[in-house]
Amino acid sequence: MNHPFRNIARSSVALCVAGLAGAAMAAPAADAGREASVPRTDRHDWIVPGGDTDHTPRMIPERAEAPSGRVTVLRGGLVFDTQSLRVAPGSVVMQGERVIAVLSPDSTAWPADARVIDVAGKFVMPGLIDMHVHLTYPDNATPYDVQAEDADGVLRGERNLRWFIEAGFTSVRDLNGVGDAPYRLADWAAEDAIAAPRVFTAGHIITGTGGHATERPVRPSHGPDYAWERNGADAWRAAVRETFKKGASVIKVASHFAPDEIQAAVDEAHRLGLKVTCDCETIYTQMAVEAGIDMIEHPLPRTDRTIAEMAQHHTASVPTLQVYQNVLDRAGGFWGSTSRRFTMTSDANFELFRKMKKAGIVMGVGTDTIGDANRMIPNIYIAELKWFVKGGYSIPQALQAATLTNAKLLAMDDLIGTIQPGKLADVIVVDGRPDQDIDALRKVSMVFKDGRMMVKDGAVVIPPHVPVPLPKPSPAEAP
Numbered sequence: 001m002n003h004p005f006r007n008i009a010r011s012s013v014a015l016c017v018a019g020l021a022g023a024a025m026a027a028p029a030a031d032a033g034r035e036a037s038v039p040r041t042d043r044h045d046w047i048v049p050g051g052d053t054d055h056t057p058r059m060i061p062e063r064a065e066a067p068s069g070r071v072t073v074l075r076g077g078l079v080f081d082t083q084s085l086r087v088a089p090g091s092v093v094m095q096g097e098r099v100i101a102v103l104s105p106d107s108t109a110w111p112a113d114a115r116v117i118d119v120a121g122k123f124v125m126p127g128l129i130d131m132h133v134h135l136t137y138p139d140n141a142t143p144y145d146v147q148a149e150d151a152d153g154v155l156r157g158e159r160n161l162r163w164f165i166e167a168g169f170t171s172v173r174d175l176n177g178v179g180d181a182p183y184r185l186a187d188w189a190a191e192d193a194i195a196a197p198r199v200f201t202a203g204h205i206i207t208g209t210g211g212h213a214t215e216r217p218v219r220p221s222h223g224p225d226y227a228w229e230r231n232g233a234d235a236w237r238a239a240v241r242e243t244f245k246k247g248a249s250v251i252k253v254a255s256h257f258a259p260d261e262i263q264a265a266v267d268e269a270h271r272l273g274l275k276v277t278c279d280c281e282t283i284y285t286q287m288a289v290e291a292g293i294d295m296i297e298h299p300l301p302r303t304d305r306t307i308a309e310m311a312q313h314h315t316a317s318v319p320t321l322q323v324y325q326n327v328l329d330r331a332g333g334f335w336g337s338t339s340r341r342f343t344m345t346s347d348a349n350f351e352l353f354r355k356m357k358k359a360g361i362v363m364g365v366g367t368d369t370i371g372d373a374n375r376m377i378p379n380i381y382i383a384e385l386k387w388f389v390k391g392g393y394s395i396p397q398a399l400q401a402a403t404l405t406n407a408k409l410l411a412m413d414d415l416i417g418t419i420q421p422g423k424l425a426d427v428i429v430v431d432g433r434p435d436q437d438i439d440a441l442r443k444v445s446m447v448f449k450d451g452r453m454m455v456k457d458g459a460v461v462i463p464p465h466v467p468v469p470l471p472k473p474s475p476a477e478a479p
């Protein structure tokens with residue numbers, strides 16, 4: 001595809017880049033083959049050496065604070081390095097919200113007043129990340145009249161987030177939900193005001209009139225007001241800005257759309273530093289890849305040509321195989337959608353996965369918790385990892401996809417996805433060897449997020465409320 005406005009957009013961004021920070025903001029080398037008009041400006045391009053940003057991909061500067069407060073040590077566990085895939089005995093030292101050291105097992109180089117937790121024989125790894133959840137979608141049993149209510153959505157989301165943190169997830173990416181509920185949950189989770197993983201949310205889906213997530217009749221998996229039906233490139237550009245304003249840290253689009261609409265959305269999001277992902281199929285996937293989209297959700301049909309172009313453009317995939325297997329097992333097929341005119345089989349979905357792996361496409365791990373799938377956490381996530389292993393990943397590679405690769409797809413791998421000094425202390429302790437047996441992930445006993453103990457002995461830790469003291473009268477008002 002060759003859109004005349006591409007070159008104009010490229011030169012205006014180049015000017016802005018040169019004016020602000022020079023070479024530090026050059027497009028990543030991975031984008032060398034990209035044809036799209038606007039180079040991706042993800043978080044990494046904006047972090048000056050020695051600087052820091054907030055814990056979101058929204059590039060909000062934050063003062064880097066030296067870790068302070070009491071040190072916590074996870075002593076003597078088997079520490080999984082998600083970069084090298086090595087498992088080695090060691091102790092993880094955390095202070096404030098950060099990991100400050102990973103020590104050899106014979107070292108005790110921590111302060112005398114450190115809180116030392118013995119995790120001998122247990123598996124210590126970065127918190128899991130789920131790249132595709134719907135925290136606020138109705139359960140199958142949710143009464144129809146409250147399905148679209150923000151209030152019900154927020155409460156369901158809070159409940160679901162507790163299940164995620166209990167299961168060892170320290171970050172989730174919410175790809176659409178009930179009204180503004182996902183944005184509110186993301187804010188409260190960021191403030192540690194609820195027991196929850198970090199939430200990266202897309203907020204509203206952007207689609208064309210009658211597009212995916214707006215099909216009639218409205219079903220429990222999708223409801224009114226979840227998606228914005230917009231038509232025309234200007235409207236798609238505006239929708240990206242609106243979701244950005246509401247607090248989106250990723251943009252989610254869905255079929256159907258026209259080439260100029262998807263191009264406008266991708267370009268606008270990239271100018272804002274946000275990634276874009278697509279819930280789409282066939283010709284829409286092809287258009288999205290040509291527009292320079294960052295990733296494609298689901299195992300929906302696409303041609304070999306599209307797969308080859310995904311590899312060429314470094315378009316990632318979040319295949320979500322298990323949730324479609326659930327649909328196939330329950331209903332025998334994908335029926336009744338007016339925006340999804342294709343058929344699918346389990347074999348075809350898995351074959352697509354294998355083709356993408358063979359083509360070298362980077363794949364992240366996500367579940368797509370529609371219907372009652374939130375209730376299936378962590379089983380549905382473990383099943384998804386097993387698809388990865390069936391498709392050629394080793395178990396440690398699947399765990400790497402679940403942590404480091406997912407962090408990269410969030411543009412957050414400078415802060416999460418590995419256990420390393422300087423990174424956020426998102427650390428879980430597992431009573432087993434998930435690097436040998438994925439099912440051991442059911443035995444997460446301890447979870448730290450941002451250095452805070454969120455789960456102990458498999459249950460959420462809710463710290464007691466510390467009442468704020470009454471204000472002291474000012475001298476003038478004192479009797």
Ligand SMILES: [Zn+2]
Nearest residue numbers: 132134175368
């Ligand atoms: Zn979904």
